[in-house]
Amino acid sequence: MPSNNVIRGTRVGAAPERFDQRAEPAPRRPVVYWCRHGHRVEFLIAAEAETPATWECTRCGEPAGPDQGNPPDRRRAEPFKTHLAYVQERRTPEEGEALLAEALDALRRRRGRA
Numbered sequence: 001m002p003s004n005n006v007i008r009g010t011r012v013g014a015a016p017e018r019f020d021q022r023a024e025p026a027p028r029r030p031v032v033y034w035c036r037h038g039h040r041v042e043f044l045i046a047a048e049a050e051t052p053a054t055w056e057c058t059r060c061g062e063p064a065g066p067d068q069g070n071p072p073d074r075r076r077a078e079p080f081k082t083h084l085a086y087v088q089e090r091r092t093p094e095e096g097e098a099l100l101a102e103a104l105d106a107l108r109r110r111r112g113r114a
Helices: 083-090 093-111
Strands: 028-035 040-046 063-065
Touching: none
Parallel strands: none
Antiparallel strands: 028 040, 028 063
8 A cells, every 4th residue: 555645756866846946057177186106087177167176086096186287186184083182182181070070960960969
């Protein structure tokens, strides 16, 4: 027995039923980039948009640039950081202690143990 909440005759990404409802896409232009492995990366970008300095190669993941003879260098691998490492970069131990004391005081007040 079919469900009552099914929309029949449509699919994800389906175009409107009437052609006059369709919108014209924005003008685009092709852009070609090259990575250091010689892979050609081509994509479309809006005609009035500024092209980025680098683009990720879709084959190897390395950065690609518009100059085939001088592609960008390999990007530096950033080491994995935990959440605690990011917090420790932003706060000194004294600031952390003050925040912890403030949070514990607020918790005790909510529980009625102040």
